[in-house]
Amino acid sequence: xxxxxxxxxxxxxxxxxxxxxxxxxxxxxxxxxxxxxxxxxxxxxxxxxxxxxxxxxxxxxxxxxxxxxxxxxxxxxxxxxxxxxxxxxxxxxxxxxxxxxxxxxxxxxxxxxxxxxxxxxxxxxxxxxxxxxxxxxxxxxxxxxxxxxxxxxxxxxxxxxxxxxxxxxxxxxxxxxxxxxxxxxxxxxxxxxxxxxxxxxxxxxxxxxxxxxxxxxxxxxxxxxxxxxxxxxxxxxxxxxxxxxxxxxxxxxxxxxxxxxxxxxxxxxxxxxxxxxxxxxxxxxxxxxxx
Amino acid sequence: xxxxxxxxxxxxxxxxxxxxxxxxxxxxxxxxxxxxxxxxxxxxxxxxxxxxxxxxxxxxxxxxxxxxxxxxxxxxxxxxxxxxxxxxxxxxxxxxxxxxxxxxxxxxxxxxxxxxxxxxxxxxxxxxxxxxxxxxxxxxxxxxxxxxxxxxxxxxxxxxxxxxxxxxxxxxxxxxxxxxxxxxxxxxxxxxxxxxxxxxxxxxxxxxxxxxxxxxxxxxxxxxxxxxxxxxxxxxxxxxxxxxxxxxxxxxxxxxxxxxxxxxxxxxxxxxxxxxxxxxxxxxxxxxxx
Numbered sequence: 101x102x103x104x105x106x107x108x109x110x111x112x113x114x115x116x117x118x119x120x121x122x123x124x125x126x127x128x129x130x131x132x133x134x135x136x137x138x139x140x141x142x143x144x145x146x147x148x149x150x151x152x153x154x155x156x157x158x159x160x161x162x163x164x165x166x167x168x169x170x171x172x173x174x175x176x177x178x179x180x181x182x183x184x185x186x187x188x189x190x191x192x193x194x195x196x197x198x199x200x201x202x203x204x205x206x207x208x209x210x211x212x213x214x215x216x217x218x219x220x221x222x223x224x225x226x227x228x229x230x231x232x233x234x235x236x237x238x239x240x241x242x243x244x245x246x247x248x249x250x251x252x253x254x255x256x257x258x259x260x261x262x263x264x265x266x267x268x269x270x271x272x273x274x275x276x277x278x279x280x281x282x283x284x285x286x287x288x289x290x291x292x293x294x295x296x297x298x299x300x301x302x303x304x305x306x307x308x309x310x311x312x313x314x315x316x317x318x319x320x321x322x323x324x325x326x327x328x329x330x331x332x333x334x335x336x337x338x339x340x341x342x343x344x345x346x347x348x349x350x351x352x353x354x355x356x357x358x359x360x361x362x363x364x365x366x367x368x369x370x371x372x373x374x375x376x377x378x379x380x381x382x383x384x385x386x387x388x389x390x391x
Numbered sequence: 392x393x394x395x396x397x398x399x400x401x402x403x404x405x406x407x408x409x410x411x412x413x414x415x416x417x418x419x420x421x422x423x424x425x426x427x428x429x430x431x432x433x434x435x436x437x438x439x440x441x442x443x444x445x446x447x448x449x450x451x452x453x454x455x456x457x458x459x460x461x462x463x464x465x466x467x468x469x470x471x472x473x474x475x476x477x478x479x480x481x482x483x484x485x486x487x488x489x490x491x492x493x494x495x496x497x498x499x500x501x502x503x504x505x506x507x508x509x510x511x512x513x514x515x516x517x518x519x520x521x522x523x524x525x526x527x528x529x530x531x532x533x534x535x536x537x538x539x540x541x542x543x544x545x546x547x548x549x550x551x552x553x554x555x556x557x558x559x560x561x562x563x564x565x566x567x568x569x570x571x572x573x574x575x576x577x578x579x580x581x582x583x584x585x586x587x588x589x590x591x592x593x594x595x596x597x598x599x600x601x602x603x604x605x606x607x608x609x610x611x612x613x614x615x616x617x618x619x620x621x622x623x624x625x626x627x628x629x630x631x632x633x634x635x636x637x638x639x640x641x642x643x644x645x646x647x648x649x650x651x652x653x654x655x656x657x658x659x660x661x662x663x664x665x666x667x668x669x670x671x672x673x674x675x676x677x678x679x680x681x
Contacts, residue, residue, distance in 0.1 A: 347640050349639075350647040
C-alpha cells in the first residue's frame with residue numbers, strides 16, 4: 101500500500117472529482133489525507149467528504165490556504181468561484197494550520213498529488229529545512245509543448261510552484277496537454293452513468309452540475325496523476341529541470357523545461373490515452389469494458 | 392520600382408547573403424541603401440559591396456553598430472565574427488553617424504525597410520528620432536510564436552533594441568523563425584543553385600562555399616522577407632500585437648503575440664514553402680533580371 105495525500109482545488113473543473121474518485125477505487129493506495137487549495141477551501145472540503153462517504157471512508161480533510169503566495173495575481177475574481185458546490189450543509193472552513201499538519205505528516209515514502217495551485221505544498225516545503233527529504237510529488241501543472249500557454253494551476257500561484265520546483269524534490273509532472281489527449285468519450289460517460297455504485301452516481305451528479313456551466317468538458321488532466329502513479333509505463337517521460345518564470349512581464353507563470361538525465365523532475369510529453377482512460381473508467385466502475 | 396533598404400548581419404548564417412542576392416535579382420525592387428549590424432560590421436559591409444558590385448550597382452552602404460543595447464547580451468554571440476572573408480577588404484571601420492543618416496533618409500523616402508539581423512541600428516534611429524508619422528513598410532525576420540520557448544536569434548542578441556522597435560507605433564510584418572525551418576533547401580535545390588552562372592549567383596556561391604566549410608545550415612529565414620514583400624498571399628498571417636519579454640529569468644527574449652484584429656503587427660504563421668522556394672531559386676538562377 102502506498103500512502104497518498106491529495107491536494108486539490110475540487111469544485112472548479114470536474115477532473116478533480118474523477119481524480120479523487122479514482123483514488124478511492126485503487127486498493128493499492130491508502131488515502132492518508134486530503135487538503136484543498138485556492139479560494140473557498142472550506143467548501144471544497146465538503147465535496148471531498150461527500151465523495152469519500154460514498155465508499156464509507158473518512159480520511160482527514162482540511163481546507164488549506166485560501167489565497168496564493170503570488171504577489172502579482174491573475175485571478176483574484178476566481179478566488180470566489182465554486183462551479184459545482186456540495187448541495188448540503190457546509191461542515192468545513194479554511195484551516196491552513198491543519199492543512200499544513202496533514203501534509204507535513206505524509207511519510208517520506210508516501211506520495212503527494214497536487215492537482216490545484218501548489219500553495220499548500222509550497223508552505224509545507226518552506227516549513228522544513230531544505231536538507232530534509234520531502235515526499236515525492238506528482239503534480240498536474242504547467243505546459244511545455246503549447247506555445248505561450250500559462251497553465252491554470254501554475255498561474256494561480258507561480259511563486260508557490262517556484263518553491264516546489266526549485267528545491268530538488270522529485271516531482272513527476274502531468275502537463276496541460278495530457279488533459280485534452282485523455283478527454284473522455286461519450287461511451288466512457290455512458291459506462292459511468294450505467295454504473296449503479298454510490299460513488300459513480302455521485303461522480304455523475306457532479307458532472308451534470310458542472311456541465312450546466314461548462315457543457316461537455318471532460319478533459320482528464322488530474323486523474324492522470326493517479327494513472328501515472330500506478331501505470332507510469334503509459335506515459336512518455338522526459339527527465340530534467342522544470343522552472344517557473346517569475347519576473348517576466350508577458351511570460352509570468354510560464355513553465356520551462358531543460359532536459360537532463362540527472363534532473364529531479366519528470367515531465368509526461370505523451371500518453372497512451374486509450375489505455376489510460378480504460379484504466380480510469382474500469383477502476384471507477386469496477387468493471388472491464390465490454391468488447 | 393519599389394525602393395528597399397536592407398539592414399543585415401550578413402556573414403553569420405548564409406541566409407542573409409541569399410536575401411541580398413535575391414533583392415538584387417528582383418527587377419521590381421531597387422536597393423536604396425544598406426546598413427550592417429553586430430560585431431565586425433565593416434567586414435559585413437564589404438560583403439554587401441561584393442554582391443552589389445556583381446550587378447554594377449553601388450548603393451550607399453554603412454557599417455552600423457558593432458555593439459548591442461541589451462544589458463544581458465548573449466556572450467558568445469558578441470565574439471562571433473563573419474564566417475568568411477569578403478572578396479576584397481576596404482579596411483573601413485564602423486560608421487554609426489552615416490548609418491543613422493541613411494536610416495533617417497529611408498524613413499523619409501524609402502518604400503520598404505527590411506531588417507534581417509538584430510534591430511540595434513533601427514532602435515538607435517527610433518531613439519534619435521521617435522517621430523514615425525512617415526515610415527516605410529517594414530518587414531522583419533525576427534521572433535517566434537509557434538515553437539515553445541524558442542528564443543529567436545535576431546531578437547535574443549539584442550532584446551532591448553527589439554523592445555524599442557516593437558513598442559513603437561510602427562506597423563511590422565514578421566517572418567518568424569519557423570518560416571525559415573519550413574523553407575529549408577534540399578540537396579537538389581542547392582545543386583540547382585550551384586549550377587547558376589549569373590554574376591550575383593557567382594558571388595553568392597563563393598560565399599556559400601566558404602560557409603559550408605564550417606556550417607551546413609540551409610534554412611531560408613531572411614530571403615522570405617523578400618518573398619513576403621512580393622507574394623504576400625503565399626503566407627498565412629496572424630494580426631495582433633507582438634511583444635518581447637525583457638524581464639524574464641527563463642523567458643528573456645521570447646516573443647509573444649496577442650492576437651487582435653486591429654493589431655499593428657502581422658506574423659507569418661504559415662507559408663506555401665514549395666512556391667516560395669521555387670520562386671526564390673528561379674530568381675536567383677535567372678540569367679537576366681528583367
